[in-house]
Amino acid sequence: MYPLGLLPLLQAWVPEDAASKLAVAIPGVVFLVLFWSLADSNAESREEGDPECLPLSSLNTIGPFFKTRFDFLARGFQLTGQSVFQFNLLRNKVIVVSGESGRRDFFTSRGLDLTEGFKVLSGAIPMLPGITSDLQTRRIALIHKRLATAQSSDRLSHLVPEILNDAESVLRSWGTSGTIDPFTHIPALLFQTTVRCLSCHELADDVATVARLRALYDTLDTSTTPASVLLPWLPSPSMLTKLYASKKVYDIVNRAINARIQSGVSRDDTLQMLVDHEDNKLVIVGFIMGLLVAGARSTGTTASWMITCLGGHPEWQSKAKAEIQALLSEYSAETSAGSSLKEQLASIPLEAWENRMPVFEKIIRETLRMAQPHTAMRRNMGPETYINGIRVPSGAYVMYPFSDVHLNPQLYPDPWKFDPDRTESKASFGYVGWGGGKTLCLGQRLAKLQLKLITALTLLTLDLNLVDQTGRTPNPIPRPNWNDSLTCKPPKGSCLFQFQRVDQL
Ligand code: HEM
CATH class of the missing domain: 1.10.287 (Helix Hairpins)
Structure with missing residues (x-):
């Protein structure tokens, strides 16, 4: 259907x-x-070798699982007193694992499948069967292959000035001084650059269409309710809203693809790369619709927290600025006379952005440790398997909350402290910010490049002063809210930036 x-x-x-x-x-x-x-x-019973069951009825698991997942999972470990427990989400058996051997087995088990797990337990991507959901393994593999091509050194080098250009326009639209909410303004900026990187110039050049797409993806987030995820076939209001928003996103993307194909005019962007490979149209639509939201959400959240953490830690802000200034003085000396900041930044080669920014690398790593409230989700598509000695039947869902490793005081003492100088944990899978084992982030190269370019331009363009809604400096800065599993935003108004432009773009 x-x-x-x-x-x-x-x-x-x-x-x-x-x-x-x-x-x-x-x-x-x-x-x-x-x-x-x-x-x-x-009515389901527990068999020998099964994990401890959460002593809560199904009715008491659905709401907390979707609304306050971090607290819910922490309570599960507490109530069962075990490192692995199970509960039922309607008729689905879900096993939650933790601990070093638990996560090692989780990330390396051959039968555990990300797409199948994500489909049932998350459900926030546009749902168009055959396009973004129910994708055959071969089509997913092809989309991943094209994503690798979209991040070739040649493509990324082309994208550097384009990302800076877009970022400059967005920063300019904020005015010369004022107050911004980093958890609204920065994701909007990253959405713009992600549309540029993963789709086509026609969409990215049209500010109104980018805003419309962003609003539609936000609608998809807010209409992801327990009913729309667990009973997607029921015509609940949230399911119909999701369907409508998905259809609108599809129309926008499909129109852009058709226009490009019919025009016969070749342009230098990711859509052209996809069209030139003569892929099935569903692969092109699936690539753009699926990756756009997956990429923009993660980079938007990470960039908001990265810039907020730098606002709350002036010593790290100075180190980051010094690192970028050093690269500027090395590479942009010849171009600097009369050129704008974005042009100077664009003259830094890709190789330097990728390999010569150890301070930025540390900051990104620490931001992801503290502010990525991800719970990895899988479904066992293979035969019965074992995680940490516990039986996982074929067809069962398995989860691993990143908080188990990233907020673990044994591995990261004082885990809520932003400290990019931390020594790396030696534990097995002691850091999973970009995934682990057989599931690693396939957009990491593009994501890191965007984070570095946008943070560099923002820090050198704006003088940022972190305040709360009363105008006082929040000290310490608010903690990322891990119960907000997509954006981990702090309470509204608790974290704002007063800014003043210091560099004329
Ligand atoms: C700061 C930004 C990002 C972060 C922190 C991030 C993190 C992650 C993590 C932790 C996973 C593994 C999830 C799991 O094990 O459950 C993952 C998977 C993935 N990411 Fe990213 N990601 C980011 C940006 C992107 C972007 C921009 C793209 C695409 C352009 C992307 C594409 C993917 C894909 C396709 C997978 C699935 C890999 C697979 O199925 O094997 N990511 N990402």
Whole structure:
């Protein structure tokens, strides 16, 4: 089935009074189905070798799992007193693992599949079966292969001035002084540059379309509810909103692809690379729709926290600035007369951005340790397997919360302290900021480049003063909220930047 057809079909065929009857009937059906699912899941029994069960009913797991996942998982370990426990999400068995051998088995087990786990337990990407969900393994592999091409040294070198150009326009749109919320303004900036890097110039040059796409992806986030994830086939209001937003994103992306193909005009961007490979159109749409949101969310969150942490730690801000100034004086001496800051930064070669910024590397690493509230999700698509001696049946879901390693005081003393000088943990899989074992981030090269370029331009362009809504300096800066599993934003207004432009762009 191709659910995109569902919405127009409903609008076209359901008369108004029938629609209102449906509005009453649907919640009733939803309730009955939910009741059946919950009752059924509670009846499941525990077998020999299975992990300890969470002593909570299914009704008491769904809300906390989606709304306060960090607290929920921490409570699970506490209530069971075990390093591995299980609970039921409706009819799905979910096993949560922790500890050194638990995470080693988790990241290396052959049968554990990321896409299948993500599909059921997360569900925030646009859901278009065959395009962004229900993708066959071969199509996913092809998208990953194209992502590697999109990050070749040649492509990334081309992207350096383009990212700086976009970032400069966005910074300029903030004015010469004022106050910004880093958790709104910086993700918007990263969204713009991600559209540039992963799609085409026609979309990235159109500020209104970029804003529309961002709003649609935000709608997809907010309409990801327990019902839309666990019962995606039920026409709940959140599912219909998701469907509508997905269809709109699809239309925008599809229109841009068609226009490029029909024009026959070749341009220097990622869409052209995809078109030139003559891939199936669904691969191109899936690449852009899926990676755009995956990339922009992670880089946006990381950049917000990175710049916020630098705002709260002037000594690290100075070190970062000194590192970039040193590269500027080495590479931009000839171009600097009369050239803008973005042009000077663009004259630093890719090799230096990638390999000669140890301070930025440390800052990125520490930011990801503290402010990446990820819970890795997998489904066992192979035969029964064992994690830390505990049986994981075929078809079961398995999770590993990154807090288990990144906020572990034994591995990272005083874990909420931002300290890029920390010694690296020697424990097995002691740092998983870019994944581990058989699942490593495939967009790492692009993500790091964007983080470095945008942070460098921002720090050298703006004088930043971190304040709360009363104008006082927050000391210490607020902790990342790990219960907010996408953005880990602090409470609204607790962290703002007063800025003053110091470099004329
Ligand atoms: C700061 C930004 C980013 C961070 C911190 C990050 C982190 C991660 C992590 C931790 C994983 C493994 C997840 C798991 O084990 O459950 C992952 C996977 C992945 N990332 Fe990223 N990521 C970032 C940006 C990007 C970007 C920009 C792209 C694409 C352009 C991307 C594409 C992917 C893909 C395709 C995978 C799945 C790999 C697979 O299925 O084997 N990421 N990322």
